[in-house]
Amino acid sequence: MIQASTERQPSTTNDEGLTRTGSPRVGTIDALRGLVLVLMVLDHVRDFFHRGALIADPLALDSGDPLLFMTRWVTHLCAPTFVFLSGVSIWLQHANGKSVAELRRFLLARGIWLILLELTIVGVGFNFGWWIFLQVIWAIGAGMIALAGLLWLPRMLILLLGIGILVLHPLMGAIPAEAFGDWSIAWRAFAVFGPVATPAGFALVAYPAIPWIGIMLFGYGLGPLFNKPAGRRNRDVLAIACVLLAGFFLLRWFNVPGLDPRAWSRQPEALWTVLSFLNVSKYPPSPAYVALMLGLSLLVFRGLEGRSGAVVGVLRTFGRTPLFTYLLHIWLAHGLAVLAGATMGVPVAAFANWIVDPSRLIEAGWGLSLAGAYLFWAITLALLYPLSRWFDHVKRTRRDRWLGYL
Numbered sequence: 001m002i003q004a005s006t007e008r009q010p011s012t013t014n015d016e017g018l019t020r021t022g023s024p025r026v027g028t029i030d031a032l033r034g035l036v037l038v039l040m041v042l043d044h045v046r047d048f049f050h051r052g053a054l055i056a057d058p059l060a061l062d063s064g065d066p067l068l069f070m071t072r073w074v075t076h077l078c079a080p081t082f083v084f085l086s087g088v089s090i091w092l093q094h095a096n097g098k099s100v101a102e103l104r105r106f107l108l109a110r111g112i113w114l115i116l117l118e119l120t121i122v123g124v125g126f127n128f129g130w131w132i133f134l135q136v137i138w139a140i141g142a143g144m145i146a147l148a149g150l151l152w153l154p155r156m157l158i159l160l161l162g163i164g165i166l167v168l169h170p171l172m173g174a175i176p177a178e179a180f181g182d183w184s185i186a187w188r189a190f191a192v193f194g195p196v197a198t199p200a201g202f203a204l205v206a207y208p209a210i211p212w213i214g215i216m217l218f219g220y221g222l223g224p225l226f227n228k229p230a231g232r233r234n235r236d237v238l239a240i241a242c243v244l245l246a247g248f249f250l251l252r253w254f255n256v257p258g259l260d261p262r263a264w265s266r267q268p269e270a271l272w273t274v275l276s277f278l279n280v281s282k283y284p285p286s287p288a289y290v291a292l293m294l295g296l297s298l299l300v301f302r303g304l305e306g307r308s309g310a311v312v313g314v315l316r317t318f319g320r321t322p323l324f325t326y327l328l329h330i331w332l333a334h335g336l337a338v339l340a341g342a343t344m345g346v347p348v349a350a351f352a353n354w355i356v357d358p359s360r361l362i363e364a365g366w367g368l369s370l371a372g373a374y375l376f377w378a379i380t381l382a383l384l385y386p387l388s389r390w391f392d393h394v395k396r397t398r399r400d401r402w403l404g405y406l
Contacts, residue, residue: 051367087219114141129353159221165214
């Protein structure tokens with residue numbers, strides 16, 4: 001296994017060369033984005049390979065398997081970090097010279113493009129069959145379109161708006177979708193987690209857009225922190241992380257109403273009591289979830305700052321090609337699952353439309369142990385890396401406009 005160097009190097013804002021537009025990169029952002037991509041691959045490989053993925057909740061407090069719990073729980077870092085860093089990156093584009101008009105056009109075009117990808121390549125890649133699956137790519141696309149319409153506002157007002165959404169969005173649960181009449185499907189897509197019937201077929205709204213838009217606005221509002229010299233950046237990032245985590249632990253301890261729909265409780269074993277405390281709601285993202293995950297993410301950012309070595313280099317490669325790597329890993333991991341299943345006698349057809357109808361895979365007894373899922377996680381990453389490295393080279397050496405959309 002490749003070992004990461006623990007040596008710290010002097011860091012500046014221009015610690016990883018230039019962006020495609022010629023602006024300085026913040027290499028630690030790439031490393032953090034790459035790390036959460038690696039974790040996201042773990043989560044989806046577990047979905048495709050683990051024998052319990054189709055029949056049990058990995059976060060169940062009565063599962064008796066803390067490793068399974070933590071395997072799922074640690075991946076909670078992924079989506080809020082992606083969305084937050086998207087907001088930060090948008091601010092950095094503006095700070096590095098892109099005009100409001102240019103940025104607005106880019107955000108509208110990229111936002112629409114991401115939503116189209118979610119409705120086609122992403123959804124079909126997960127399911128190997130048509131369905132509408134609104135998750136993180138949809139949320140980022142919707143956030144970009146929303147932010148395009150808010151760029152005329154002062155940055156601090158956008159920051160406060162993001163915080164307000166994150167704190168108050170649980171109140172939307174009291175508003176029935178039926179109150180919006182013909183617009184009820186749109187309300188569900190933006191505010192309600194769960195399945196919904198649409199004229200285009202079955203849909204699952206895993207990421208109602210409004211709270212995730214709040215996270216993107218929060219990232220945009222904090223964008224200047226990441227443009228500071230490394231020393232000041234580190235201090236400010238650490239301070240915000242501590243505020244978020246202290247607020248989470250204090251309010252979570254007292255199960256403050258509105259913080260999370262899932263109250264923690266004492267369990268027969270101390271370990272499971274701790275896990276109950278940490279078991280916050282992602283669907284939709286509760287204020288407790290956002291505070292805990294973004295606080296931890298910022299701590300990880302601080303820990304990655306100034307690091308070098310082979311592992312950090314791999315993470316930065318993934319982090320510089322996030323959309324390409326994300327799209328590719330879905331099809332690659334799902335394809336590996338089909339191949340592995342076929343060698344075990346599982347009909348290939350059982351993997352088609354498996355999310356909508358998992359009964360055929362369940363009846364065929366498909367699934368590996370958690371150790372097997374980890375093995376295929378490693379295999380997937382090993383296959384992904386040279387492809388991501390190739391595309392990173394393409395993006396560094398060419399300036400075709402279409403590359404900005406991958």
